[in-house]
Amino acid sequence: MIEKKVNIKTAKKLIFICFSMFLFSFALIPLYNVICDVTGLNGNTSNLKEKSDINLNVSNINFEKLNVQFISHEVNKQNLEFKPSEFQIEVVPGKIYSTYYVATNKSKSIITGQAVPSVSPNEASKYLKKIECFCFEEQQFKPGEVVKLPIYFAVDEKLPNRIKTLTLSYSFFESAKVSKKD
Amino acid sequence: MFLIKNLMFFITSALLINTANAGWLDLNMPEGVTDISQEVFDLHMLILWICVVIGVIVFGAMFWSIFMHRKSRGVTPAQFHESTSLEFLWTVVPFVILIGMAIPATKTLIKMYDHSDSEIHIKITGYQWLWQYEYLNTNVSFYSKLSTPYNEIYNKQEKNINYLQEVDNQLIVPVNKKIRFLLTSNDVLHAWWVPDLALKKDAIPGYINEMSVVINEPGIYRGRCAELCGRHHGFMPIVIKAVDEDEYEEWITASEAKISGVAKVNK
């Protein structure tokens, strides 16, 4: 039966398409991250640390001032207080600034977790360059401990003119395995 | 295009005036109390009327042929089945109409994305199933949850006029000042929606979103969570009270003093 062979050949091709689409769905994850890095689609700044070699040409300062705001969110408020030390800094693009967050462990046990950054407006995330930051690093706080967590950052001069205020937010999530032990 | 647009606005406004008393507005999107919500409403009506006109033409042609070209009238069917010019025409004409819709829509969208010169910054956090409001740069922060009694929900008591759209602590904001909202969530997705302000945005755990508004009229505006967030999704309303600037200043100063007073006592 020649016909049967043809059918199976077609089916094989189609199954191949199926598998590639299945793999494609997983490829969407890194693809999405790349797109987010380029466009700032979701306001996630996770990968910016590697780009800390940006050209911070201070001589070329655009003197229009910007506001950078700091906010935080603690998923478990009873245990950990996590607050920015100041609400807003006026910055000039291209210059490096520093500020810090304060974490206070109010519980009676060790808290492990990490702070996840997010920038709004989303498209500004790629222009907010963090030279040093504590995000995505696992942090450990002993009971009663008060810790200062510093950030060094600069705003890229290429930031579109219409954006005048940037907000950097950190959400602190406790690691699942530790909170289970409590 | 301009002609069509003006015509639409004319029909829209004429109809609105005629039927305003007949409860038309209850059936329609609220015009709202901000410049942008007014623009959104106009866009909505513009597209609606374009659709109505297209609908009348297409369905008109259809009903005409349903009545005139039926076998019982003894007609013989025509046999044409192609017309390049006709097909070209009805590909191009909708395209042009669409461009006419897209231009005002994009303009409004750009305005919606302009958050510059905001004077008040409020962080909104969604919880299962209540809202938290933090007035940034002050120490004022509170939770806002449904205040409708259970007896009303379970039909043991007559429902009041603000059934399911009343809260214990209202969000108080001034009129005529640009307010910027920063949205996030503590657990699952929520969406903060107040129709009168034409504001709706998702609250996403770990991420922040922003939107801004200038309210033109003092009043109480009610909204709801608009993204399924679990069992009590239908029971986390939003009530926002817009007051005069002086009244707002008074309120925020009093609240700050109250909170720092409480903090001192606790220490």
Next chain:
Amino acid sequence: MSSVVNDTHHEEHPSGIMRWITTTNHKDIGTLYLWFAMIMFFIGGLMALVIRSELFQPGLQFVDPQFFNSMTTMHALVMIFGVVMPAFTGLANWMIPIMIGGPDMALPRMNNWSFWILPFAFSMLLSTLWMDGGAPAGGWTLYPPLSLQTGDAFPFLIFAIHFMGLSSIMGAINVVATILNMRAPGMTLMKMPLFVWTWLITAFLLIAVMPVLAGGVTMLLTDKFFGTSFFNAAGGGDPVMFQHIFWFFGHPEVYILILPSFGVVSAIIPTFARKPLFGYSSMVYATASIAFLSFIVWAHHMFTVGMPLAGEVFFMFATMLIAVPTGVKVFNWVTTMWKGAMTFETPMLFAIGFIIMFTIGGFSGLMLAITPADFQYHDTYFVVAHFHYVLVPGSIFAIMAACYFWLPKWTGNMYPETLGKIHFWLSTFFVNLTFFPMHFVGLAGMPRRIPDYSLQFADYNMIASIGAFGFGFAQLIFLYLIIKTIKGGKKATDQVWEGAEGLEWTLSSPPPYHSFNTPPAIK
């Protein structure tokens, strides 16, 4: 439905239940699919009635809010994966080999398998109703993190979706292989009936996007049980990423649910207008461009997640573009009717009802495409009204039209015409009574998926609930009518309808067990 088997070749096949379990015959399998869809239609409909009973009046009367959420979730899953998709696959099984002059489907054994997976998948899904923590209640869109709060039902939900996906992928592979390889000599692609064309495009869509859904739900599964954090912000993931994956599947899926109905309507309108279809080739191109556009518009389901301005504008423009090919189709149908000699038997009534009400759904779709206005419409009853207009008087009406159109061919008996017309008018009246008021409550500010609402929405919800019960009971007429027609009735001629053209009408009614063992001559 082919209870009378007119087998000219006297082939051996087991009788009784084993015939249906072991069958590899495209007509038998088509019949199984259609009956499965019918049963699921009533199960899903029952869920809709639970929803509408609770929403009849403000206040909580009948069910717990959690169960209410389960009902909305399950209603959607059952209606999409259990009714519309199997019904169209059933029609494809029955009609495609006949329409292209082939003997059977290309891969008959796989055909059997792809059907028999479905009852298992749906038993699994429906069994979650009795599980600890209740049935899935996070919406059919399964957005994390909420969907990850599902109890014991979660893995069952995911595997049920995997199986449904597997079934439809296999069905789609079969359809493509059949259309590409089994056509009678002379049946060129551009001579195929539009139903075959729309199904070919639908099948490619299915093959392209069902694996993406499978991938997405697999990631949900590993997020919940194996500690990955694809969608968990705490581990560096992004919950919005799931929405992108889901709607990359979900938007083409919407067209999977509607494209075959375009094919059905394009078969019925010319038959009863006694006039050839206007613009055949532009119909084919329009279908193909709708399918293509469906891949680049997904984010219009998520305008409120906070995309950058450029993203919102792009997806708005791309979405609006879909109105062009869809408009072409509607204009072509109307022009086909123009200057015809029409009669209005039940299939024609359903087809005309489809055009009108689908177009209304298309208009509200265009309104939803306008991003600034969508901020007001998003996740309200306006959206519920929109997609029910394209799915109920859209897809479901097209399926019913197809059933009335081909039932005499399938069974050899004419259905009772008056009863069919009563069914149409009752359905049309009640479907509008149900869904039209939803536009108004949505615009007035009622979000979707809520079990209880403020007092200003009460009137329209009551009307909608009455409509829903009316529509539900009207469908019992449909069930009765089909059973009655299978059992007997006026004998149908081979051509059945005066204006009918196409290979299916050259066969006897009912057709022989194997359709074309010698390929027919194509003009």
